Amino acid sequence: MNFDDTPQEAAFRKQARDWIxxxxxxxxEAELSRPSIGRIKLDHGNIVDASKAWQKKKSDGGWACLHWPKEFGGRGASPIERVIWQQEEGIYGKLGGVFMIGQGMCGPTLMSYAGEEQKKTHLPPMASGEHVWCQLFSEPSAGSDVAGLRTRAEKQGSDWIVNGQKIWTSGAHYSDWGILITRTDPNVPKHKGLTMFFLDMKSPGVEVKPIKQASGQQEFNEVYFTDVRIPDSQRLGAVGDGWNVSLTTLMNERMSIGARLSTGFQEIFDFCSNLVTENGPALDDRAVRSKLATWAVRNSGLKYTSYRAISSLSRGERPGPENSIGKLVAGPMLQDIAMFATELQGAAGALTDPAVAEAAGQFQAMVLSSPSGRIAGGTDEIMRNIIAERVLGLPGDIRVDKDVPFNKVPTKGR
Structure with missing residues (x-):
């Protein structure tokens, strides 16, 4: 495959570079140039405000959500133009993390299932960064089994009344809107009684409680719903067809996470290139070089697999189960790199203060934050099941509750 720019692509690259x-x-620039894993923190200013300002400027210039249709705030660009933009945007692309869930997961779901008026109303402000969206799926009692959710929605006139709880909702504390999957019929098997909605996160009865992580950050949240009223016009898909709707979100989620989740490879390569241990330069150690070579191959594979997924989208295809591969590889790789770098530092690996720790303590922070990458968007075990069953065609796991009405599924004595 030839990755050199065609004349048209070169012209697009120059246009993008000049605008940036x-x-x-x-x-x-200085703060964004610092190596970072997870949510960016600015020394001066709020990252959400800075992200919104950059997204708005991109939108005004015609550079927001390049692959989206123009009528929804995008540019109608080709997949390769989207890749070129990401390459040229460079460090400023870190400001897009605030919008990853909305533009990468909620947006495609609305495009597939919302009415035309709803699309025209909600997609442009999502593309411009005016509105931030979150995804309300996971629940305390369901774990990795999304279909085991218990948040219920009951029809009352032309509205739905929602009660229940979601957890591990990224960005809920600064989101304006969210997509929400609920149980509307407990008398049928768990995958068949679900319905998807979208709602204003400032609706009466919605309460958001941030969860403090081991890393000191607060990216995830608990969200409680108490008699929250949602108009039926904000339903996505048919009543009871929420699981099928959610697959659009989940497949886009795995593609977005797998494509954007940092592996830490560049950080570990730079670190080892300048590290001198008690036995000499780290790169003189055959074991270190072997580790770096293995990670380099995986990092390259992830990049080009992501390009293949983008090409599939350009043909109008829904992201497939193959995108689970990217997430399954990137999550453990990030954690392995963090642990290896910390071990290379010896006793100094216990230091976490950026002012005194080697590499500004980035790998220590990575050790604390990296486990979330193996859970968010589906655990490693879920990813392996998806790849085994849907990609490789292996026999599925035995699921004793598959055809049992949800209200008959035992909840005690496990």
Whole structure:
């Protein structure tokens, strides 16, 4: 495969590069250039505000959500143009993390299932960064089994009344809107009684409680619903067809996470290139070189697998189960790299203060935050099941509750 730019692609690249050079928030360049894993923190200013300002500028210039149709705030660009933009945006692309869930997961779901008026109303402000969206799926009692959810929605006139709880909702504390999957019929098997909605996160009865993580950050939240009223016009898909609707979200989620989840490879390569241990330069150690070579191959494979997925989207295809591969590889790789770098530091690996720790303590922070990457968007075990059953065609797991009405599934004595 030839990855050189065609004349048209070269012209697009120059246009993008020139626009970024003239419009990028250069005042943030130093902070964004620092190696980082997880949510970016600014020394001065709020990351959400900075992200919204950059997204709005991109939108005004015609560079937001490049692959989206123009009528929804995008550019109608080709997959390769989207890749070129990401390459040229560079460090400023880190400001897009705030919008990953909305633009990468909620947006495609609305495009597939919302009415035309709803699309025209909600997609442009999502693309411009005016509105931030979150995804309300996981629940305390369901674990990795999304279909085991218990948040219920009951029809009352032309509205639905929602009660229940969601957990591990990324960005809920600063989101304006969210997509929500609920149980509307407990008398049928768990996958058949679900219905999807979208709602204003400022609706009466919605309560968001941030969860403090081991890393000190607060990216995830608990969200409680108490008699929350949602109009039927905000339903996505048919009543009882929520599981099918959710597959669009979940497949896009795994593609977005697998494509964007940092592996830490560049950080570990730079670190080892400059590290001198008690036995000499780290790169003189055959074991270190072997580790770096293995991670380099995986990192390259993830990049080009992501490009293949983008090409599939350009043909109008829904992201497939193959995208679970990217997430399954990237999550453990990030954790392995973090642990290896910390071990290379010896006793100094216990230091976490960025002012005194080697590599500004980035690998220590990575050790604390990396486990979430193996859970968010589906655990490693779920990813392996998806790959085994849907990609390789292996026999499925035995599921004793598959055809049992949800209200008959035992909840005690496990």
């Amino acid at each position: 050079a003239a419009n990028a928030p250069k005042e943030l």
